[in-house]
Amino acid sequence: MTTLSELQALEREWVMPTYARADVAFVRGEGVRLWDSDGREFLDFVAGISVCSVGHCHPAVVAAVREQAGTLTHVSNLYLSEGGVRLARRLCESSLGGRVFLCNSGTEANEAAIKLARKHAHARGIAEPEIVVLEDAFHGRTMGSLSATPGLAANESFAPYLPGFVPVPRDDPGALTAAVGPSTAAVMLEPIQGETGVNVVPDETIAAARAACDDSGALLVFDEIQTGMGRTGSLWAYEQLSVRPDVLTSAKALGGGLPAGACVAAPAVADVLAVGDHGSTFAGGPLVAAAALAAFDVIDDGALLRRVHELGGRLRDALHELDGVAEVRGRGLMIGAGLADGIDAAAVRDRALELGLIVNAPNPSTIRLLPPLVISDADVDEAVGLLGRALE
Ligand code: PLP
Numbered sequence: 001m002t003t004l005s006e007l008q009a010l011e012r013e014w015v016m017p018t019y020a021r022a023d024v025a026f027v028r029g030e031g032v033r034l035w036d037s038d039g040r041e042f043l044d045f046v047a048g049i050s051v052c053s054v055g056h057c058h059p060a061v062v063a064a065v066r067e068q069a070g071t072l073t074h075v076s077n078l079y080l081s082e083g084g085v086r087l088a089r090r091l092c093e094s095s096l097g098g099r100v101f102l103c104n105s106g107t108e109a110n111e112a113a114i115k116l117a118r119k120h121a122h123a124r125g126i127a128e129p130e131i132v133v134l135e136d137a138f139h140g141r142t143m144g145s146l147s148a149t150p151g152l153a154a155n156e157s158f159a160p161y162l163p164g165f166v167p168v169p170r171d172d173p174g175a176l177t178a179a180v181g182p183s184t185a186a187v188m189l190e191p192i193q194g195e196t197g198v199n200v201v202p203d204e205t206i207a208a209a210r211a212a213c214d215d216s217g218a219l220l221v222f223d224e225i226q227t228g229m230g231r232t233g234s235l236w237a238y239e240q241l242s243v244r245p246d247v248l249t250s251a252k253a254l255g256g257g258l259p260a261g262a263c264v265a266a267p268a269v270a271d272v273l274a275v276g277d278h279g280s281t282f283a284g285g286p287l288v289a290a291a292a293l294a295a296f297d298v299i300d301d302g303a304l305l306r307r308v309h310e311l312g313g314r315l316r317d318a319l320h321e322l323d324g325v326a327e328v329r330g331r332g333l334m335i336g337a338g339l340a341d342g343i344d345a346a347a348v349r350d351r352a353l354e355l356g357l358i359v360n361a362p363n364p365s366t367i368r369l370l371p372p373l374v375i376s377d378a379d380v381d382e383a384v385g386l387l388g389r390a391l392e
Contacts, residue, residue, distance in 0.1 A: 001027070004037050022353055029056025032375050034358065044358045045371040045383050050194070050226050050334070053253035054298045055372040061256040061294045068290035075286070077279060084284025087292050091262050094300055095236055095248055098270035102284035103261040106225035106251035107140025112263035112278055113188065113221045113247050114144045114162075120272050121185030124217055129185035130164045132176065132218075134205075137167075138195035139188065139223055148188060151196065170201055173208035180212035186219040186247070187212065191237040194226035197366040198329045198336025203241065210243035219246040219269060225261075226334065229253035230299040230373050233309040233332030240331065256295030258288045299373065308332045308373050311380055315369065318384040324348075324391035333375075337367040337387075348390050357386035 002010075004025050011021075026042075028035045032055055034042045047053060054061060068083070075081050088100040101112045114131065121129035131148060138152075139145040147153050147162035164185075168175040170193070180187060187209040193199040213220040222245035227237035229250065234240050236248065246269055251261035261283075265272065282288070298304065312332040319328045319337050327338035339345055345361035352359050352367075362368045367387070371379065 001037060007037075022350070024353065031055040031057075032372050032379050040356065042353075042356050042358050043379065043383055043386065045369045046358045046360050047370050047372045048257070049252070049360070050231055050370040051252045051255070052257050053229055053231065053373045054256055054295050055374045056257070058256065058295070058298060058374075060298060061291050064256075064290040064294035065258070065287065068287050071286075073285065073287045074282070076281060077283060081284075081286045081289075083286045083289025083293065087260075087284065087289045087296075088262075090293065090296050090300075091250065091264050094296075096244065096246070096264050096266040098265045098267045100265070101263045101273060101278060102289075103251075103263070103280050104259045104282050104288075105140075105261045106223075106249065107142045107145040107261075108280065108283075109225060109249035109251050109261035109263045110139045110145040110148065110188075110223060111142055112273070113186075113223075113249050114148065115278060116247060116263065116265060116269065116272050117186035117188075117219050117221060119277065120219060120269055121183075123272070126183055126185060128164060128183060130166050130181075130183045131185055131221075132166045132168060132179045132187045132209075134170045134189050134193070134201065135167045136170055136193050136196040136199060137188075137190060137223075138193065139190075170199060170205060173202070173204045176205055176208045177212050180209075180216050180218060182216065184212075184216050184218040186221050188221040188223060190223045190225075191227050191241060192232065192330060192334055194334065194368070194370075195362055197338075197363040198334060198368055200329055200331065206241055206243055213246070221245060221247040221249070223249050225249055225251045226370075229295070230305055230308055231332055231334045231370070232330075233305055233312060235300055235305065237331070253295065253299070254292055255288050256291040256298075258291040260288045260292045304373060311375060311377070314377060315371075315380050315384065318380065319369075319387075322384065322388050322391055333369070333371055333373055335369045336362070337369070339365050339367065339391075343391070348387075352387055352390040355386045355389055357383055357390065359383075359387065
């Protein structure tokens, strides 16, 4: 087997240096465990950044992929295949009704939502539609989603960005209300901002967004790419809020570990995008759809979702007790531990990895935990024990 240092040398030679990777190469996964190229075992509390929510190599996903890989993997969107249509139905019936555009990633799901919102606005006579977004949002890396991500769109290297995105603070419902006007196509937000540190968007901001959209005719778009598919203890995070969005985007855990994305539109806006408006070669293909349907069967289960609540409570309570943890944010198994002043989250993350626990540091003062949803109480206790040692 290629050693870690050989792989690192190959990467330096052949891969564009866009990632700051840890000094580890994984070779196998099962449930909440990963093994590296030296045979070391790790407890994975990042789960591929909330992709492997059913755990690594869940038997139902493995069986579905094996079966489908030997039957039919790709036909393009010039023709029909069953899995994509069944996945679309499952997504709609479990969320907003309406219709879905399937794609391959989170950023693409948001691109579809942006196009839908802009076309909807043009049909309302808005010549230059605007989309109100939150400061500290993360919506993706392609040019539309990037333009909707104020922190990254400040980087002049990739200018000019798409015009028409209006950022407002997360904690200021009044500013959001004031930003929505006759040119607003949509308000787009993550119910909990994952990439910038597990920041829960206040209920007041969410209620203000719904009210402003209702008053102006703009669409409320929820980016549930990280919060969806059971992560917060309900299939979709909005189910725990007082409002429903008009458009919802999903990805990450949707594909059960394979690349899948979706933009779901409520019935009133289900027909905005028409033939020729949008498309994607791989989207909704049979192989990924088989994996996604298998993942749906595992996650869209009342008993599992109740367990996510319980496990999240257990994890949050235990984190509160750790020396060095000043604040615990999040819902279900989407948790950010805010560290006390002077503690560097990246150093804690690296120490945890040495001890065999995988966590991540989305900002300098936060440790993020996104374990598979199928973990046990003992996994939670083991992770907290290791994190406690990493904080010492
Ligand atoms: N939106 C949110 C909330 C995300 O967390 C992410 C990825 O972290 C994205 C969009 C982009 O998803 P992808 O990396 O699949 O394009």
